Amino acid sequence: MYRNSLNRRNFLQQTGLWAAAAAAGGLPxxxxxxxxxxxxxxxxxxxxxxxxxxxxxxxxxxxVRAEGLTSDPDAVxxxxxxxxxxxxxxxxxxxxxREMMYPEGLIRPLPRERFEPMFENMMPxxxxxxxxxxxxxxxxLLGMTQRFGPFxxxxxxxxxxxxxxxxxxxxxxxxxxxxxxxxVLTYDNWNIYxxxxxxxxxxxKAHTPEEIExxxxxxxxxxxxxxxxxDDLVQMNLALINGEIDAYFTGGTYTASSARYDGATQVRGIxxxxxxxxxxxxxxxxELTSVVNNPEVSPLAEEFLAYIQRPDISKLVAFAEGxxxxxxxxxxxxVMGQFDxxxxxxxxxxxxxxxxxxxxxxxxxxxYAEMYEIYSAAKREREA
Amino acid sequence: xSGRPAASERAAPTGVRRWWRRPGPLCAFPVxxxxxxxxxxxxxxxxxxxxxxxxTFSLRQAPTLENFASVISDSYYLSFFWSLFLATxxxxxxxxxxxxxxxxxxxxxxRWANLVTALVAxxxxxxxxxxxxxxxxxxxxxxxxxxxLQQLFGVSVSGLLYTVPAIVLGLVYxxxxxxxxxxxxxxxxxxxxxKEAAADLGASRFEIFRExxxxxxxxxxxIGGILSFILALGSLAESKILGGQTVIMIADDIESAFxxxxxxxxxxxxxxxxxALSGLIVVMLFRNIDLDRIxxxx
Numbered sequence: 025m026y027r028n029s030l031n032r033r034n035f036l037q038q039t040g041l042w043a044a045a046a047a048a049g050g051l052p053x054x055x056x057x058x059x060x061x062x063x064x065x066x067x068x069x070x071x072x073x074x075x076x077x078x079x080x081x082x083x084x085x086x087x088v089r090a091e092g093l094t095s096d097p098d099a100v101x102x103x104x105x106x107x108x109x110x111x112x113x114x115x116x117x118x119x120x121x122r123e124m125m126y127p128e129g130l131i132r133p134l135p136r137e138r139f140e141p142m143f144e145n146m147m148p149x150x151x152x153x154x155x156x157x158x159x160x161x162x163x164x165l166l167g168m169t170q171r172f173g174p175f176x177x178x179x180x181x182x183x184x185x186x187x188x189x190x191x192x193x194x195x196x197x198x199x200x201x202x203x204x205x206x207x208v209l210t211y212d213n214w215n216i217y218x219x220x221x222x223x224x225x226x227x228x229k230a231h232t233p234e235e236i237e238x239x240x241x242x243x244x245x246x247x248x249x250x251x252x253x254x255d256d257l258v259q260m261n262l263a264l265i266n267g268e269i270d271a272y273f274t275g276g277t278y279t280a281s282s283a284r285y286d287g288a289t290q291v292r293g294i295x296x297x298x299x300x301x302x303x304x305x306x307x308x309x310x311e312l313t314s315v316v317n318n319p320e321v322s323p324l325a326e327e328f329l330a331y332i333q334r335p336d337i338s339k340l341v342a343f344a345e346g347x348x349x350x351x352x353x354x355x356x357x358x359v360m361g362q363f364d365x366x367x368x369x370x371x372x373x374x375x376x377x378x379x380x381x382x383x384x385x386x387x388x389x390x391x392y393a394e395m396y397e398i399y400s401a402a403k404r405e406r407e408a
Numbered sequence: 409x410s411g412r413p414a415a416s417e418r419a420a421p422t423g424v425r426r427w428w429r430r431p432g433p434l435c436a437f438p439v440x441x442x443x444x445x446x447x448x449x450x451x452x453x454x455x456x457x458x459x460x461x462x463x464t465f466s467l468r469q470a471p472t473l474e475n476f477a478s479v480i481s482d483s484y485y486l487s488f489f490w491s492l493f494l495a496t497x498x499x500x501x502x503x504x505x506x507x508x509x510x511x512x513x514x515x516x517x518x519r520w521a522n523l524v525t526a527l528v529a530x531x532x533x534x535x536x537x538x539x540x541x542x543x544x545x546x547x548x549x550x551x552x553x554x555x556x557l558q559q560l561f562g563v564s565v566s567g568l569l570y571t572v573p574a575i576v577l578g579l580v581y582x583x584x585x586x587x588x589x590x591x592x593x594x595x596x597x598x599x600x601x602x603k604e605a606a607a608d609l610g611a612s613r614f615e616i617f618r619e620x621x622x623x624x625x626x627x628x629x630x631i632g633g634i635l636s637f638i639l640a641l642g643s644l645a646e647s648k649i650l651g652g653q654t655v656i657m658i659a660d661d662i663e664s665a666f667x668x669x670x671x672x673x674x675x676x677x678x679x680x681x682x683x684a685l686s687g688l689i690v691v692m693l694f695r696n697i698d699l700d701r702i703x704x705x706x
């Protein structure tokens with residue numbers, strides 16, 4: 025007959041045995057089994073919305089934890105710092121997967137046979153093999169695209185017309201009449217690219233000393249003429265609507281859409297008609313969601329990637345709280361049918377095709393480190 | 409060393425070899441281990457990274473002073489200056505604002521002091537960013553203050569936001585409790601009998617304040633000052649949200665170095681210098697106060 029003889033001594037012995045078992049690798053097996061119903065997502069806001077996650081939780085009876093990220097480099101830093109053991113999916117902008125995360129072993133490839141056909145239903149620009157979703161060899165599929173958008177600058181069209189802003193491009197900010205009438209949204213990496221464009225320099229190519237000098241001049245001009253610097257898009261839109269500023273440097277559909285959807289349609293993302301990037305003056309970002317190289321990755325990671333391709337879920341992702349953006353799945357009529365006229369106006373659907381045609385893809389700047397030093401010094405030394 | 413130990417020394421085991429027999433070190437061991445891993449560990453890692461070559465993510469490189477040289481030769485002194493200036497200004501204003509309130513709470517308000525304590529402590533339960541954004545709505549052009557004044561008196565005060573005074577306002581507002589509560593304790597420590605004695609000897613109200621109350625409440629003033637100064641020195645949200653980054657504070661540079669610049673070693677150098685600066689200030693100030701006396705051990 026079993027007799028419960030637990031006392032302090034054998035409690036300690038049993039605890040020791042459990043600890044030894046855990047150290048020997050017994051518990052990871054249990055943890056792995058438990059991850060069948062668990063999914064951790066690290067993403068830009070939208071994918072962490074309960075509107076998007078709750079149907080998945082119900083359908084897969086899963087415990088889904090999602091955390092919003094605030095910048096691509098910050099997110100990649102966290103994976104580098106060991107959080108590959110925490111997350112199953114990561115959602116960042118296009119160049120990070122191919123250029124950084126995959127070469128550094130932070131993400132793992134997807135099965136092409138399952139996921140590549142899904143690109144066929146997307147807008148033509150995303151048809152397979154879509155280069156940003158592939159590794160450098162073109163063999164491995166690194167993630168799924170969904171949200172994207174032109175990202176350049178934003179104006180109040182009651183103060184600066186769309187046509188003027190598109191024609192003048194970033195030179196709008198160099199006009200002496202604009203001194204103290206614009207803000208700089210401090211998405212630092214984007215600002216560096218846009219300050220290159222302002223200086224007439226291609227941001228995604230190696231630069232000559234003369235080009236670096238031109239960038240330095242533009243950098244100082246932009247900072248010294250700015251009224252506000254903030255990394256908060258809501259604060260920037262508020263300043264634009266209240267008349268505190270007439271435009272802000274670095275912004276686009278991503279930052280303007282929520283204000284537009286609230287009725288402030290004078291807030292508009294602008295893509296310059298021409299510029300130094302092989303004639304293009306705008307830049308477009310494309311998000312890529314990839315499976316993290318987690319040693320105990322959840323099997324639900326791939327299921328979630330397939331789930332967000334569905335028409336109703338694609339619409340929820342496009343219009344999750346926070347910011348509203350076009351999605352590559354809008355190439356599918358079943359997805360397009362989900363959007364009403366106000367929603368399409370919020371994401372500037374009327375000019376999206378033209379803006380995309382005038383934009384180069386977001387990429388890696390080979391001189392980013394050197395330019396960042398110049399940029400941060402100009403920000404610090406700003407003549408307020 | 410030679411000779412038999414005295415009886416009192418024999419009673420408690422001595423020496424490193426027998427530390428585990430003594431209850432004090434034994435009880436403190438788990439906490440010490442936790443502190444070492446959780447508090448000192450990250451600091452050591454930050455210190456180690458500061459000696460790594462720029463833009464590396466590994467600690468296995470040959471150490472270098474390159475980042476220190478780059479930080480010193482660059483214009484980071486501006487960020488350190490602004491952080492020191494703003495923190496000092498905020499502490500001085502905090503002292504002027506908090507002393508009368510603390511005096512009232514310690515000596516005059518009686519049972520109402522608890523209500524004041526609750527009212528001051530309550531905002532701590534709300535996120536700092538949300539509270540600061542509330543101030544944005546107040547100070548914004550055509551916002552609550554500007555709009556109201558325009559409506560009632562036809563006066564516009566639209567230039568308040570995104571200025572250095574707006575940052576100071578934010579620092580004073582956010583760190584008020586950290587100055588106030590130590591001041592209340594400091595002022596409570598001043599015995600009424602000494603004030604009465606000074607009055608009996610002919611001291612005026614101002615002389616009593618200057619010669620008795622101020623020196624005796626100095627421990628509270630110092631602790632409140634140090635707490636709010638260190639917090640303000642490392643602050644970030646006030647200059648971003650209310651200041652529109654009119655000036656760049658050092659915490660902003662540290663954040664940028666770790667994120668957008670992808671330069672952990674430079675961020676580590678800036679952090680190490682900020683920690684060293686804070687530590688130096690704290691050590692210098694703590695030389696003038698006696699913590700044992702404040703907590704009543706002597």
